[in-house]
Amino acid sequence: MxxxxxxxxxxxxxxxxxxxxxxxxxxxxxxxxxxxxxxxxxxxxxxxxxxxxxLFYGTEMTLDLLTRTIAEAPASASPMDAVGAALESFGAFFQEDPERVRRRDAVVSASTELRERELVKLDAFTSAMAGALRERGTPEPAAGLAAEAGMAAFKVAYAHWVAAEPGTAGRAGEQELPRLVRKALTELQELLADRASV
Amino acid sequence: MxxxxxxxxxxxxxxxxxxxxxxxxxxxxxxxxxxxxxxxxxxxxxxxxxxxxxLFYGTEMTLDLLTRTIAEAPASASPMDAVGAALESFGAFFQEDPERVRRRDAVVSASTELRERELVKLDAFTSAMAGALRERGTPEPAAGLAAEAGMAAFKVAYAHWVAAEPGTAGRAGEQELPRLVRKALTELQELLADRASV
DNA sequence: CCGATGATGACAGCCACTGACATCACATGT
DNA sequence: ACATGTGATGTCAGTGGCTGTCATCATCGG
Structure with missing residues (x-):
């Protein structure tokens, strides 16, 4: 070749x-x-x-992972549950090689141009998740909202993980990214429940 | 001069x-x-x-609007309420000249490079809102989550507004953007409440 | 051993963007 | 009125990202 x-x-x-x-x-x-x-x-x-x-080599695989996880979620799962499952898989994918993820994150965070590209990729993921939700019957305002809100929680969890990971790298039971994603979704749920204006 | x-x-x-x-x-x-x-x-x-x-001329003013609205929210308001108020103001700002907003949106949506820049601007707004929340006492995971989730709802509301606005432009009581933002937040609240996994 | 195929090298060129310096319009003080 | 300073603009040269085009080379199948 x-x-x-x-x-x-x-x-x-x-x-x-x-x-x-x-x-x-x-x-x-x-x-x-x-x-x-x-x-x-x-x-x-x-x-x-x-x-x-x-720096964004292999993005399509990740997109597949997200849409497949949502498509394969049990029919009984709510939209947020399906999105949550997908994003936990996404987090597990990152967890596989935390070292490299952190190196890459440092480079991306240091450059506005690279952050632009990263945000576009995440936006593509969000759109793909919304599409996958629609395919399993979630109607339109809900599909987009669930995908966007899920990604919002993921961003927060990821930021926390990247910032805290350095010392406690890799051991189980500590602060794995999938667990942080789940936690972020629960906290978001409580935040919205505290909303006064109806 | x-x-x-x-x-x-x-x-x-x-x-x-x-x-x-x-x-x-x-x-x-x-x-x-x-x-x-x-x-x-x-x-x-x-x-x-x-x-x-x-195409992003005047962005700083918008950023000021968001942070000021959050800072001026009553102390009794929950984080999501403060963010909601800020984003409704943001929506009202757009509503002032729907014609121009739609023209601009068509141009931005047609170009990946411009969408990149737009996403970075929205991300800056999100960070600013999170900062404003922190200044009024909201602790860290919650501040970031409220800001990100609020922006998520705004994006969905904005997309809906831009897509539907053409005919029904401008008349009151129909589908103004601030109202759509509020609706999106409420729907998001319900979506998260339906979440099964705790 | 040879021809097809696909990846690579070698140039030439466009355009976004920048640094350095000259120039012009306008305001101000005298 | 005149000199002078200040800031915006014009001019020029140069770097680097990115593309089209064509030649060249390595490998595979026959």
């Missing part, structure tokens, strides 16, 4: 993450990344749509 | 919106916008940080 070493895409992604972490996203040129991977700038753009996308 | 006609910034923003609407964001060059406003490309970049920012 390839010309030289295999897995050009992976090498590019690896080199990009490393360089972005070392010297920042803006101060890194695509040419640098390509050379670090033993390739040329042109080849970089054949594998990734732009300079940011290289 | 200025050299020629006054309000260079406003002219640039107007020309940009028009050109983006007519021929699309990507097929419009900054030089075109500047010439349409009787200025040069360099001057455009003195007024706006980049090609997208020209």
């Amino acid at each position: 390839g010309r030289w070493e295999p897995n050009a895409r992976g090498r590019l992604a690896e080199a990009a993450l490393k360089l972005y972490a070392e010297q920042g996203f803006e101060r890194t040129t695509v040419t640098e990344i390509a050379e670090a991977a033993g390739l040329t700038e042109r080849t970089f753009f054949r594998h990734f749509a732009d300079k940011r996308e290289v | 200025g050299r020629w006609e006054p309000n260079a910034r406003g002219r640039l923003a107007e020309a940009a919106l028009k050109l983006y609407a007519e021929q699309g964001f990507e097929r419009t060059t900054v030089t075109e916008i500047a010439e349409a406003a009787g200025l040069t490309e360099r001057t455009f970049f003195r007024h706006f940080a980049d090609k997208r920012e020209v």
Whole structure:
């Protein structure tokens, strides 16, 4: 297949993450990344749509995970339950390699441009979840609301997890992301229950 | 002050919106916008940080509105009530000129790059609301959750409003955005109450 | 051993964006 | 009226992201 070493895409992604972490996203040129991977700038753009996308490699898989989890939820599950299950799976996926997730998060958080891209990805996930809910019969205002609110809870849980994880990395029973997601949803439920205006 | 006609910034923003609407964001060059406003490309970049920012002129005012509304909410109001009040004000702001909002929304929705920027702005609003809640004593998981969930409801209400507004534009008692925001929050409350998993 | 296929390299070019410097309109003080 | 300062604008050169085009090379099937 390839010309030289295999897995050009992976090498590019690896080199990009490393360089972005070392010297920042803006101060890194695509040419640098390509050379670090033993390739040329042109080849970089054949594998990734732009300079940011290289950090969002494998997004489609995640999107599949979310929609499948919702589709496979028991018919008795409420919309929020289905969304909750999907987002807990999402959290478990992150939990698999906390080290890398945190490295990547530091890079993304440091750059406005990268945060933009991340938000668009999360928005795509939200839309996909809403679509999956509609397919199992949830009517329209509810589907969108459940997906958006679920993602809102996930964002809070994720932020907490990323900020607190450093020392207590990995051991069970402590503060795994799926558990935090579930907790966030419950707290959100209570917050809304305390709402006075009807 | 200025050299020629006054309000260079406003002219640039107007020309940009028009050109983006007519021929699309990507097929419009900054030089075109500047010439349409009787200025040069360099001057455009003195007024706006980049090609997208020209559509997000006046964002700081909105941010102020949100934080002030939360700060001025009665001490008895729950976090979700304060957020709800802020987002209803936000909706009322949009309602002032529905025509322009819809024009702008069509342009933004048509471009991924512009949607990216919009999501970042909304995220900044969310963070600001969370900060305002913290300042009035709401502890941390709750502040972030209330802000994120409120914005989630707003997004759904806004999407509905933008999609449905065309015919029934402007008359009272029909489907104003603030009312839709309140409705969305109530529906979200019910959705979460239906959650089975505790 | 050869031709097809797909990935890569090599150029040329557009456009977003920036730094540096010159220039012009306007306000102010004398 | 005139000089002068201030801020906005114009001009120019340059970097870097990104794309189209074509040549080239590695590998696979025959």
